Structure formats: C-alpha cells, structure tokens
Amino acid sequence: MTASRVLRGEGGYSEETRVKVMEQVDILGYLPNRLATVFAGDQSSTFIGVSIPDLGNEVFAQVLEGIDRKLGTFGYQSVLGLTQHTQKEEENWIRTVLSWQPAGLILTGRYHSPRATEMLRNAGIPVVEIWDLNAAPLDMSVGINHFDSGFDMGRYLTSLGYKNLGYVGTSHDTANAATERLNGFCKAVEGAGGAVVKQLCLHDTATYYPGFYGTEQLLGSARDIECIFFQNDAMAFGGLQYCAGKGLSVPQDIGIAGWGDLPIASVMTQRLTSCHVSHLKLGQKAAEMMMGRLTDEPVPTCTDIGFRLIPGSTVRNAKA
C-alpha cells in the first residue's frame, strides 16, 4: 500500500521510504499492472478503439496518424481495427474491443450493424463517428458533408462548360461517403443540363490500378466523355497515367478531377483538380472531442471539418 502511494506520488510517506521503494522498483524492474487498476474500476483504461476501413488508402492512414498522435499527447493508446469496409468486420471488432474496456471508440462511417449499434449504446462510453458528417450521431461526429463536396465539384466542372461527364469509382458495402459524393455530383451535373456516365469497379480497392482500368473501360464504352471525376486522387492518378499512355492530353483532350488532395497532388507540375480535406486535422479533432468528453468538458456533438475545392490544371480553364 505504501509502495502504491509512492508510485502514484499521492503523498503520506516519508522521503526515506520513497527512496527505499524506488530502489526496489529499480532492482525488480517493476512495472505496474494497469489492468488491475482498470479492473478494480478505480479508473477507466487509456485505450481508445479506432476503426479504419483500410490503410492502403493514404487518406485513412493520415486520419489514423492524426488520431494516434493526439491521443498520445494525452497518454492514451489506439487499439486498431481494420474493417475492410464491411459492417460485419466492424461488428466483430467492436465486440472484441469492448471486452477490453476501452475508454472510448472512434469509428469511421455512420452506418453500423444493428447489433453493433446496440453494443455501442450499452457500453456507455464516448463514441466519435468520423468521416461522414452525421447530424444525428450515436454520440459525437466529426467529418465533412460528402454530398456537398460532390455537388460543388459537379457545379464547378459544369461551370467550365463540361456536359458529358464520367465517374470512376469502386463500391463497397459501406463506402457510403463516396456514394454520397457521387450523388451530389450527379445532382449538380444533371441540374446544369449535363449527364454522368458511371463506371464502378466493384470489389476493388480504390487505388491506382482500378483508376487506370476503370478509365480504360469508361472511355471504351463512352468515347464522348469530356471530363472524369474519380472517387479519389489515387484513382485519378491511375486515370492520368492511362491518358498519358494513350496520348490523351489533359486537360486539352479530357479533364481529370480527383478527390482528397493527396500530398503528392500539390507537388506535381500539373496540379490535380481535387477537393482538399485536412485528414490529419480530422483525426486530431476526433481525438480532441474524445478527450474532451472523457474530461467532462462540453463538446459539440457534431463538427464540420470542411473542404476546399482545388481548381487545379487537369480540367479546362474557366475562360475556355
């Protein structure tokens, strides 16, 4: 008991005793068992469960980095869960991670299985849903309005005179954010009298290759496409490479727009038209909201991190 007091610096011991305890700590290489503390219910753990669809997507890697760095400054740890974009994986992971008594959970996306939702409610711990902005979150939410970002891109591209637009993306069970962007995009384009031809590479991950082959397929079936909006920048790069390989000049022969504004996009000589989202900041904000809740500070239930359209030079000039 006295040793416990010394180790927690709680006071109520003499300097002489403190030294003796610390000596033994050194000799024994003693490390406290935090499991016992949490188990006894004296305090909550410093685990935060963090579910991320996949890390192959640079964007999510950055979100995770933002989360873990910020949590780290508070002495908290991320327990990772890669859900592969499926609710079933997410549900299983939630069940497992909850049995470890985490202090809170940060989940990507707003759609969860009914059982998952029930477990989350029963757990009685803070939950932050990130990525999709969610006006009615389980607990807290931080993200952007994907529909709006797709809409803005559609409005921008049609304002440049494009009428025949293409979309290249993948489709997962819960890739709802991308689907919402597509919906917003279509609404804007159709509202401006244009049309969108969609090319979905199902069961693929949203990276370079599907961008490359998706573009090939799209242009093979619809030759009059003037400009393509991709699910994300990685796919857009794949599309750019396809065009370069086929001798198609961008933006003279075809326009290319991505989404997410990867770091590499800003260093390329030809600036990729995209939509910037501060992924690192999103992650940090999620961690901050979590920590705010855990320290009983007032926390907004819903935070819009915002986005910014990047005109770039891979679509035709506004004056054209």
Add this chain to the structure above:
Amino acid sequence: MTASRVLRGEGGYSEETRVKVMEQVDILGYLPNRLATVFAGDQSSTFIGVSIPDLGNEVFAQVLEGIDRKLGTFGYQSVLGLTQHTQKEEENWIRTVLSWQPAGLILTGRYHSPRATEMLRNAGIPVVEIWDLNAAPLDMSVGINHFDSGFDMGRYLTSLGYKNLGYVGTSHDTANAATERLNGFCKAVEGAGGAVVKQLCLHDTATYYPGFYGTEQLLGSARDIECIFFQNDAMAFGGLQYCAGKGLSVPQDIGIAGWGDLPIASVMTQRLTSCHVSHLKLGQKAAEMMMGRLTDEPVPTCTDIGFRLIPGSTVRNAKA
C-alpha cells in the same frame, strides 16, 4: 461459475441451463470482461503492441496493414504506437504498453534505448523487430538488408556509366535503415570509382516536399550530378517534379532512382527506378512469427523478406 462454463463452452452443464444462461446474456447484453481473465493470469491478452515510426510514410502504413490484418485472423488486436523515429518516444510507449500486459510486441527498427531493451527483456513476452534485418535480435526479426539494397542500387547505377551521383534524404535519430542504404550505396559507388554528393534535409519527414527542395539544393550546389538516389520513392517523386518544372528531361538530363516501390510507381508511364520490398508481406510475416511463438511452434529467429531492384526508365538505358 456455471455461466462462465457455458460461455466458454467448457462442458459440465445441462442443455436447459445453457439456454437459460444464453437468455440472460441476451437480455442483459452481457459482454465478458476480458480484463478480468487476463488479470487473473489465467491466460494472456490478445493485444500486440505495434510501434511504427509514422504513417505519413505509405510504406509503414502498408506494413501496419499487413500486421493488423494477419493478427486479426487470429483474433488479436494491434495497439498502435507512433514513435516519430525517436528512441525516447519508443521507450515511453513501451513502458505504457507493457503495463497493459500485451501478449507480444512488434517494433520497427533494431535500435532501442538501454531502458527499453531492459524492459523488453524483463517482460518475458515475444518481440519481433521488423524492417532492419537483425542477425542478433532481442527475440525475433524480419526485414531486409538495407545496406545490401543500397549497395545493389549503387552497383546498378554505376554499371550504367554514372560517375557523379547524388543522394537526397532526411535524417532522423533512428532512420538507421536509410542510413545503411546510403552507406551501402556509397560503398558500391566509390568501389566503382564514382562519387556521391549527399544532400540531407535534416528534421524533415521523408516525403514529396523535401524531395523537391532537396533536389533543388543538391543541383544548386553540385551541377554535374548525373543521377540522384533518393531515400524513398516519395522523395524521388518530389525530385521528378522538380526536374519536370525546371525542364530537365529524365533520364536524358538526369537520372532518378527511388526506394520502396510505391504502388503508384508501377502505374506511372515512366517507370520509376526503385527497389521493391513487399511491405504487406513483411507485416504479415511479422504477425505470423508472433503468432507462431505464442502457439509454441518453432519459429526462425531471423527472416529475410528480400528485395528486388526495379530498373525502371528514370535512369539511362544499360546500352547507353
């Protein structure tokens, strides 16, 4: 106690009792507290601490993905630690994560602080050191020989006739792998009668921007450089963009070589000269070795995952 038996399917209960227990589990939304099990020492946890320098580097994100996916198939979870390439951060993280009684640890790099090493030895749990191949690991190791990969690149580039070579990289306390590649590179180049001019962007992360500006600085101070070897592909892309912006043709005016073979490198029209390492496989192998040790299977202490030089088209042709 009977409930415990039912939940573990241990046997020694009647069907009637089983049904009654499961009913109550449903009604109460009961989730077992795994903390208690581990705490009691009846079994070890299913946590594996995983330390990664940073996730901004796509390469490490892939390693982590490989680790977590594989661990997931065994019902284990990753507890993440981003060490920012510093031993001090790693040491602090190790101390914290050990207090949570993990089943094992996977650490990036072979150099740890003395205290960290001591804690790792005392912990008595499996440890896999990844990234650098380590013939004398604390416990187990999986990675590649970075010196050799740098050496091979140096030999390849000099075999093409390059004499005046440049290197652009960053330098962190523990970016030892990159330093070893550089050492191997220099040895090969100097052995072939060439010379290497180094440009280190200290205190920067090894991404596009430093690659861009590092190239600018290097070429500003040493105009006769024929070919530049970069710390990694991301920096090489930055260098490529610098060259494109300055009207320097690659490989006619200058050669560019990266390291790591990012996915995007293989879809570019101009194939980046690089060195391929299967990062996902590295992560999976690390997780497999960990699981093998935890299930008392015989596990090799040291696994070389290998690398493959990618000639690419950003350096002059062998016939030139």
Add this chain to the structure above:
DNA sequence: AAGGCATAAGTTACCCGTAACGTAAAATGG
C-alpha cells in the same frame, strides 16, 4: 437396497492495485 460413479452445480481462493479505514508514533498546543 447399499455402494460406486458419472454429471451438474455451487464454493472458495486468487490475480494486483487502491479506496476506505485503522493504528501507532511523532509533532503541536495550551
């Protein structure tokens, strides 16, 4: 019907750190 033996279910103790409470000695006060 008594003895032997599965099977089902209950009881006790333990894991480790700490809250709550107890106690002895030293310090303080009038």
Add this chain to the structure above:
DNA sequence: CCATTTTACGTTACGGGTAACTTATGCCTT
C-alpha cells in the same frame, strides 16, 4: 505534561472471471 492533531504506514475488502475443490443429484451395478 497531557490532550489533540498530524504524519506515516498497515489492514481489509473489492473488482470479474476461473482453477481447483466440494457438494448434491440421479443413475447404474450387484
């Protein structure tokens, strides 16, 4: 110098799950 307070340290109990052990019940055997 005795009463009161403070300081330093000790004791007990608890948390949830489970190993090890005990008890109760029903079944079969001879």
